[in-house]
Amino acid sequence: MAKKSLFDMKPVKGYEKKLEDFFPMERRCSNCLGCKFVPFEKIKSNRFGRNCPSVWHYNFNTYSARGRFQLGQNIIEDGYVKFEGQALDAIFNCQACGACDVGCKVTRFNLEPLAHNIALKERAVEKGLAPVELKAAANSLTKQKTMLPDAKKANRADWAAGLKLKDVSGKETAEYVFFPGCQYAYDPELQKKAKTYVKVLQKAGVDLGYLGKLDMCCGGRAKQTGFREEFEAEAHANAAAWEKAGVVKIVTPCSDCYHAIKRQYALLGIKVEVVHAVELIADLVKAKKLKFKKTLDVAVTYHDPCHLGRLGEPHEDWNGTEKKILNQVHTWEPPRPRYAGTYGIYDAPREILAAIPGVRLIEMERIRENSWCCGAGGGCSVFNPEYSDAIASERVTEAQATGAEAIVTACPWCEINLTGIESDNGTYLDVVDIIDLVAKAL
Amino acid sequence: MALTREFYRALEDVVGGRNISEDPAVTENYRCITAQSSAHYGPEDTRTPKPQAVVLPGSTDEVQQIVKLCNKYKVEFKAASTFWAAMGFIGSDNAIQLDMIRMDSIEVDAKNMLAIVEPFAVGGTVQVEAMKNGLTCNIAGVGCSSSTLAGSSGWVGFGPSSIFTGIASENLLGAEWVLPDGEIIRTGTLGSDGEWFCGEGPGPSPRAIFRGWTGTAGTMGVCTKIAIRLHPWPGPKWIPVRGTAPLYMADGLDNVRAYTICFPSWDAYAEGFRLLYEADVCYLAHRQFNMFGRDIKTALVEIFTHPEKQFCDIPALVEDPYLKEQNADMKIDVQIVLAGFSERDLDYKEKAFDAILEQIGAHKSEYYLQQDIEDFTKLYLLRLARKNYNYTLCSSYEGNFGLSANVFVAAPLMEEAAALKKKWEQTHTGVAAVGGDSDMGSVSGIGGGGTTGWEFFVHFDGFDRDSIYDSKAHIDETAAWMKEKGLGADFGRWNTEVRHPDGYNYTQEEHDAMYSKIAQPGLATYQWKIREAFNPNHLTGSYYKTATPPECKGKK
Numbered sequence: 002m003a004k005k006s007l008f009d010m011k012p013v014k015g016y017e018k019k020l021e022d023f024f025p026m027e028r029r030c031s032n033c034l035g036c037k038f039v040p041f042e043k044i045k046s047n048r049f050g051r052n053c054p055s056v057w058h059y060n061f062n063t064y065s066a067r068g069r070f071q072l073g074q075n076i077i078e079d080g081y082v083k084f085e086g087q088a089l090d091a092i093f094n095c096q097a098c099g100a101c102d103v104g105c106k107v108t109r110f111n112l113e114p115l116a117h118n119i120a121l122k123e124r125a126v127e128k129g130l131a132p133v134e135l136k137a138a139a140n141s142l143t144k145q146k147t148m149l150p151d152a153k154k155a156n157r158a159d160w161a162a163g164l165k166l167k168d169v170s171g172k173e174t175a176e177y178v179f180f181p182g183c184q185y186a187y188d189p190e191l192q193k194k195a196k197t198y199v200k201v202l203q204k205a206g207v208d209l210g211y212l213g214k215l216d217m218c219c220g221g222r223a224k225q226t227g228f229r230e231e232f233e234a235e236a237h238a239n240a241a242a243w244e245k246a247g248v249v250k251i252v253t254p255c256s257d258c259y260h261a262i263k264r265q266y267a268l269l270g271i272k273v274e275v276v277h278a279v280e281l282i283a284d285l286v287k288a289k290k291l292k293f294k295k296t297l298d299v300a301v302t303y304h305d306p307c308h309l310g311r312l313g314e315p316h317e318d319w320n321g322t323e324k325k326i327l328n329q330v331h332t333w334e335p336p337r338p339r340y341a342g343t344y345g346i347y348d349a350p351r352e353i354l355a356a357i358p359g360v361r362l363i364e365m366e367r368i369r370e371n372s373w374c375c376g377a378g379g380g381c382s383v384f385n386p387e388y389s390d391a392i393a394s395e396r397v398t399e400a401q402a403t404g405a406e407a408i409v410t411a412c413p414w415c416e417i418n419l420t421g422i423e424s425d426n427g428t429y430l431d432v433v434d435i436i437d438l439v440a441k442a443l
Numbered sequence: 444m445a446l447t448r449e450f451y452r453a454l455e456d457v458v459g460g461r462n463i464s465e466d467p468a469v470t471e472n473y474r475c476i477t478a479q480s481s482a483h484y485g486p487e488d489t490r491t492p493k494p495q496a497v498v499l500p501g502s503t504d505e506v507q508q509i510v511k512l513c514n515k516y517k518v519e520f521k522a523a524s525t526f527w528a529a530m531g532f533i534g535s536d537n538a539i540q541l542d543m544i545r546m547d548s549i550e551v552d553a554k555n556m557l558a559i560v561e562p563f564a565v566g567g568t569v570q571v572e573a574m575k576n577g578l579t580c581n582i583a584g585v586g587c588s589s590s591t592l593a594g595s596s597g598w599v600g601f602g603p604s605s606i607f608t609g610i611a612s613e614n615l616l617g618a619e620w621v622l623p624d625g626e627i628i629r630t631g632t633l634g635s636d637g638e639w640f641c642g643e644g645p646g647p648s649p650r651a652i653f654r655g656w657t658g659t660a661g662t663m664g665v666c667t668k669i670a671i672r673l674h675p676w677p678g679p680k681w682i683p684v685r686g687t688a689p690l691y692m693a694d695g696l697d698n699v700r701a702y703t704i705c706f707p708s709w710d711a712y713a714e715g716f717r718l719l720y721e722a723d724v725c726y727l728a729h730r731q732f733n734m735f736g737r738d739i740k741t742a743l744v745e746i747f748t749h750p751e752k753q754f755c756d757i758p759a760l761v762e763d764p765y766l767k768e769q770n771a772d773m774k775i776d777v778q779i780v781l782a783g784f785s786e787r788d789l790d791y792k793e794k795a796f797d798a799i800l801e802q803i804g805a806h807k808s809e810y811y812l813q814q815d816i817e818d819f820t821k822l823y824l825l826r827l828a829r830k831n832y833n834y835t836l837c838s839s840y841e842g843n844f845g846l847s848a849n850v851f852v853a854a855p856l857m858e859e860a861a862a863l864k865k866k867w868e869q870t871h872t873g874v875a876a877v878g879g880d881s882d883m884g885s886v887s888g889i890g891g892g893g894t895t896g897w898e899f900f901v902h903f904d905g906f907d908r909d910s911i912y913d914s915k916a917h918i919d920e921t922a923a924w925m926k927e928k929g930l931g932a933d934f935g936r937w938n939t940e941v942r943h944p945d946g947y948n949y950t951q952e953e954h955d956a957m958y959s960k961i962a963q964p965g966l967a968t969y970q971w972k973i974r975e976a977f978n979p980n981h982l983t984g985s986y987y988k989t990a991t992p993p994e995c996k997g998k999k
Contacts, residue, residue, distance in 0.1 A: 028476075028906040029838035033831035034525060034565070034588040041567035041587050041828030042684050042691045047549045050568050060499050060544050061464060062526070063472040075471045088468035107689045108831035110753055111838070324755070327739070328868065329837045329875040329904045332754035341688045343750070370688050 014320050016268045020077055020120045026112050027074040029331075036066035036101035036114055039371045049366040049399050052100040054374050054392040055091070063091040066101035066114035073121055084130050092121045093132055094388060096378030097225040098307040099342070103370045106341040111331055122227025122379075131227060134384035139228040142235060146217035150383075152187045157216055160185060160192040164199050167210035169246040175210030177202075177281075178248050180262075182255030183218050184413035191413050194434045198254045198278050201439055205290040207281065209252070215242040221261025221308070226380040233269065236261075240271045254278040254436065256412035259346075260308035267316030277309055279411045282439060283349035286356045293442040296359035301433070302405035303350055303362060304396065304419065305372035306412035311342030342370030350411050350435055357442040363403040373399060375410075377418035390422055398424040407431035409438060446495045446539070450516040454498055454539075457508045462499040462545070469497050473540045475532040477946065478839065478911050491532040491946035494540035501545040503619060503627065503667040509541065510665065511625035519982045522665040524562040524590035529938065530598070530660050534948035534984040541665065543590075551576050555640050556673045557616055562592045562666070567828060569671075575680045578673035581608035584729075584885065584896070586830020596666045597658040599847075599934075601885045601896040603729035603778075603824050606720065608674045610896075612654055616642045616670035620653060623664040623978035639670030652973055657937065660986035663977060677784045682825065685818075690750050692818035693825070698783040699726070700793070701821040703811035704800065706775040711803040713854040716886050716895075718799045719779070724792040727780035727824050728886035733773075734900045735836055736877020737861070741770040741810065747832070748819050754836075769810040776808065777886060780824055837875050839905035842898035843918045844882070844925065845934035850895050856928065857882060863924060864899055864917070873913020875902035898934070941986040948985035958990035968992040 037056055044050040051057045056065035063072055072091060075082040082088050095118045102115035125131060131139075138148040145154045160181060167173040179202070185195035202209050220235030243251075251273060253259050262275040285291040305311075317338040325331055347369045354362045367373045376382060376392030400408045401424045408430055410416055420432045446454075446465065455463050464470070474490040495518070500506045506522070513520045519538035523531025526542075533540055543562035549569055550559040553576035560569055567587035569580050583589065583600040594600040596618060600611020608614065617633035617640070630653060633639055634646025642650055653663065678696055685694040693699075706712040719725055735743040742760035746752045752760075760766055781796060783789020800806060811817055823829055833840055844860045846853050857880065865879030884897025899921075903914035922933045940957060943949060949957075958967035967990035974981070974989050 025906045028478075029904070031831060031834035031838060031905075032526060033586075033834065035831055038565070038567065038588065040688065040691070041571075042682070042822055042826050044567055044571050045681055047547065047564065047568040047572055050571075060462070060542070061469050061472070061497060062542065063469050068472050071472050071476070072468060074476075075468075081471045082467045086468060087464060087466035091468060103688060107691075108829055108835050110835065325904075326754065326757060327876045328872045329902060329907065329910050330754050330757065331837065331904060332757075334755045336751070336753035336755060339689070339750070339753075341750070343687045343689075 013268050013270060013318060018116065018120065020073060020124045023073060023117045023120055024078055026117060027070040027078070030067055030070040030112060031109075032067050033108070035104040035107060035109070038104065039367055040104060040107045043371055045366040049373075049402075052104050052367070052371060052373070054098065054376060054395070055095050057395070058388055058391055059091070059094065061087075061091075063087065064094065066105065066118060069095070069118050069121060070114065073117060084125050084128055089125060089130055092118075092125050093135070093226075093379070094381060094385060095122070096307070096374045096376065096381055096392070098374035098378045099312045100307070100371065100374065102340070103311050103342040106339055110339070119225065119227060123229045126227040126229070132384035135226050135228070135380050138380065138383055139223055139226070139231045142218055142220060142223055142228070142231050146235075147183045147187065148218055148222045149183050149187055152183065154217075157186055158211075158213055160187075160195045161199075161211055164196060165203075166199060168213035169210040169248065170213035170215040173210060174247055176208035177210070177250045177252045178246070179209050179211045180216070180219070180251045180253040180255075180258055181211075182253055182258040182413065184417065185254060186216070188413070188417070191416070194436055195254065197436050197440045201291070201436060201443070202252070202278070202281065204443070205285040207285070212242065212246060215246055217242070219258040219261040221257045221265060222380060224261065224265050225378060232265070236266050236269055236271055240266070243273060248273060251275040252278055252281050254411070254413070256306035256309035256313070257414055260312045263313065264316050277313070277346055277349070277411065279309075279349045279353060279435060280346060283352045286353060291439070291443065293357050295442045297357055297438065297442055298359040299407065300361040300363055300405045301354065301407045301409045301438075302365050302400045302403045303354060303368075304365075304375065304400070304408050304410040304415055305347060305369055306410060306415050307372065307374050307378060309411055310345040310347055310372055311370040313345040314340055314342065315344060345370060350409075353435060353439060354409065357438055360438065363405045365399050365403055367399065375415040375418040377414040382418055389418060393418045393422040394424060397422050397430050398426075400430055401426070401428070405430070407433045409433045409435050411435045446518065447516065450512065450518065451496060453512050454496065454509060457505050457512070458498055458500055462501065463496055465496040470494050473497050473532065473542070475526070475529040475946070477529050478905050489944065489946055491529055492534060492536050492538065494533050494538055496539045497542055498539055499542050499545050503621065506541070506621045506665050506667050507625055507627055510621050510623070513539065513982055514624055514980050517980060517982070519984065521661055521984055522562070523661060524593050525565060525588060527585060527589050529942060529946070530986065531593070534942055534946065546667065551578070551673070552639070553578065555638070557639060557670045558673055559639055559668060559670045560591050561668055562590055564591055565589060566591050566594070567826065570826065571681065573673050574676055574678070574682070577676055579604070579608065579676035580671060580673055581605060581611060581614050582827045583611055586833070587827045588830055591671060592666060592669050593661070595671055596654060596669055597661050599657055599896070603731065603827060603885060604727045605885050606725045606728045609672070612656070612658070614672045615654055616640055616672060618642065618653065618666055618670070619668040621665045621667055623983050624980070652977065660941070662983040662987040664983065675784065677782050682822065684822065690748060690819070691822055692815055693822040694818065696821060698789055699821060699825070700781045700789075701811070701817050701824065702779045702781070703773060703808040703820070704777050704779055704805050705772050705808050706777075707804045709775060709854040709857050711805060712775050712777070713850045715777075715799065715803045715805055716850045718802065719886065722795045722799060724781060724795045725779055725886070726782035728777060729824060730777045730883050730886070730897065731824060732778065733776060734833065734881055734883035736875070736902075737774060737880040738770070738878025741766045741773065743836070744816065744819075748816055769808065773808050773810070778820060778824060780821065833900065836877075837902040837904045837910070840900045840902045841914055841918055843901045843921050843933065845898040845936075846925075846930060847896050847934060848930065853895050853897070856930070860899065860921070863921060864901070867913070867917040867920075871913040871917065873903060873907070873910040874917055877902065940988065951989070951991060954985060954989055955991050958988060964990055971995070
């Protein structure tokens, strides 16, 4: 009997969508401001009521999802605007954080602003018009298998030195393969945290391995920044590596990797079970395989990473048809997955924090599917750090308003981008990886 | 017609380089694609003219400087905040657009029950700040994502809670107003070193000029700050929400009740309106969900309250025996919210309400008494946060049979209007087939007593040329029918008098020809004199309706 492949490798219907396929959406957008504000039922103040970092910072309508719908129409359909000047600025200064997508889908059934924003980026990339820093990152992905500048493939597995981890690239097997992602693999500070993740999971009895020489970038950032070809190549390379290594389940501490594997790979037909480390740890805490013995006595607030939260919903296969009923009501048969952020990973990290003695969680105003982006998404921290920092500062300001002593998060990109950032009043707040709290309390 | 470099640099000096743009990626984004909005009346690809620059002022002082520069260089300007429909956009090639997005502050004066708001403060945020102080505000039917200042100073502004909070013009207190020539006026008490609490005086009282009945639609300079009245809110500082996106429901508002009332006839409906207003028991009264259409409204509420369902489920839901029965029961309906300021108060209101229902033979819909559906309805109506449900069905809609009239005049015509719409649904595939009657609107929305502000929603697909044309043709026929019935102009068509179908301003000669023939042409000639006094360079478009007085023709 032929060995059953984990990977179907056939893109799902709709994945091939090009910018031109978004014409109906561009024209059906109703300028409701759902892409500028947190859903109004959820807004708790005027100060923290906005959801899109891009239009919040730049203010011109072009920098909102609504504006980008009109921009797409102006460029592709009508030819009024070219891929140059502020068009490119608005296209690339989008964190691809998906806040607009949630705001839109609260009421609209047939618009996909995030996918449209990325399609604009992809077209600009095809024309060779991406910022040079992003081109360099994509080039690095192809050559060094990471989008981090200056990182080398040869050093990819350095983080695992000294750990007793099974290397599944050889003959060893493991129930879970630890997929660190580029930040945990290369950043010297985050390497320590990656080790902590591994030690904590091992302590709880998880059968854990890593990919050794087969480990590489997930490529998710390439997708977010419009480098579709590079992303697809990386995804297929990973799929082949996992196939070779006999990977069954992946656990990652990186929210970007989580999203890429769970959602973007699934669109390519690459289906592998992936969990974020917080999901696994929360399960281990519930199963009493991890027991917290120490009291930490700290008030914290939790920052929901975009790619773990609203973009972390599971992929659902759908193979339906588009139709109109009642003369003019546009719909799909059967119902098409909506991805409104409902089923993202919000509870697991909160359950962990609730289980640690002495940790008091004080929520910010914008949480869960309406979380404010840390600013690092969409490659913005690479090519426009001033803008990225401004978005991070807004988040630190919001966190400070809670009275918490630290921001806890579960994504290395968020951790890096929020660390050392001044709030509105010129002060700072500690940013803590959730694994550090876990390890301290064990 | 590009701006002179001298003018552009002068604007740049006022707002800073990052707050002005003439890049086509920005300027083309400030053209209203009228087929996508609820004010479509031209071809499907009509756009308002492209502004020569888009400017983002950050203060009243900056607005004043911009306006003075526009007068100096004779360039038209228009300010807008949330850009709902064509009204906020310019109407000439020689114009700049002011986007007021940077001015969004809200100050609540709880003691005096007012809020001072800037242009980009939207209903949703004004209300949330007011509720922290046990207060709320009128939110116009357009929804809480629209500018409170624009609705209050520039347009009609009635909404679901107007029976309790009044309409926009009734809520306008003091204002800070940059006139079309750049002078700043602070109206009412504000202009006499007082506070914001009164729009009439003892300071200058230009309410008739500044505000009027329909508002000046952004054609008389730029309003940079206003005070609005706030009203008592007996609920918590923030309405607790349960559920996950996209289904949000109010949680635990025990002293607030939401009902849907089913009437046996339109006569009972009209009489019910009168009695409800007289009894003064309603916190909110609005015919809301019928906007989706008589035949499918319950199916839509099912879909909204069961997120796993989508529009493809409508046909099955419409045929569901229980829902069918409920839908038929709600043929003539209205949504009502009662709010108790004390237990005794709520008890009284419930009793009075029940007595009225009994008197007119109406009853509460059992469907809407289901907890989740009641809580969804409460949140929907109290926050008006889902304005976009107006567009959900087909992506676009246009108000039709728009009527502000005595309910005893309007209600008897409802079935005839519904039949007219149903005929179009059956004969033209461009109009969504939802059951004819898709009326929605306020109870006692205007001036408090006895009048309605309602319209039929005509749902159409902004991506479908036939749909755009068919819906427009239907609306034109309804307008003719209304004229025949002596009902006056459909208020959805008011905009056609102020901007050409191609998106450009009317000339004075064209307005002269239009307004010299109206029933009271003196009104238009009076407006002309006002405009000449306040806006001597005619820099703000043709939404201000004027006719040149005969004695002044040819003088300018």
